[in-house]
Amino acid sequence: METSYIYIGIFLILLGIVIKHFKLYFLIAGYNTMSKADKEKVNIEKVATLLRNVLVFMGLSIILLGFASSSMENPEIASYIFFPIVIGSVIFLLVKSNSKAYKK
Numbered sequence: 209m210e211t212s213y214i215y216i217g218i219f220l221i222l223l224g225i226v227i228k229h230f231k232l233y234f235l236i237a238g239y240n241t242m243s244k245a246d247k248e249k250v251n252i253e254k255v256a257t258l259l260r261n262v263l264v265f266m267g268l269s270i271i272l273l274g275f276a277s278s279s280m281e282n283p284e285i286a287s288y289i290f291f292p293i294v295i296g297s298v299i300f301l302l303v304k305s306n307s308k309a310y311k312k
Contacts, residue, residue, distance in 0.1 A: 210283070213274025213290075217267040224263030228256045254310050262301045269293045 233252050234240045277286035
């Protein structure tokens with residue numbers, strides 16, 4: 209089993225929890241560089257919750273992928289599944305967080 213998948217998954221889960229519960233909003237890309245007027249237009253609590261959920265999903269998916277790769281006949285297949293999980297999750301996060309539901 210590739211332990212790197214497990215380490216990456218645990219890191220993503222912890223990052224999502226830390227950003228949401230310790231209010232480290234400066235780690236959210238783009239929010240840190242917004243003007244004060246623009247920051248007031250964003251419901252940051254909802255965005256942080258969405259970010260946490262996406263990071264936890266990505267982390268759990270990658271951990272499961274690490275366990276599944278050990279039982280596969282060809283573990284290189286896990287490498288091909290890794291990137292669509294990450295890219296798909298990031299696209300979902302970008303589209304969802306820019307919707308009207310996350311604006312004040």
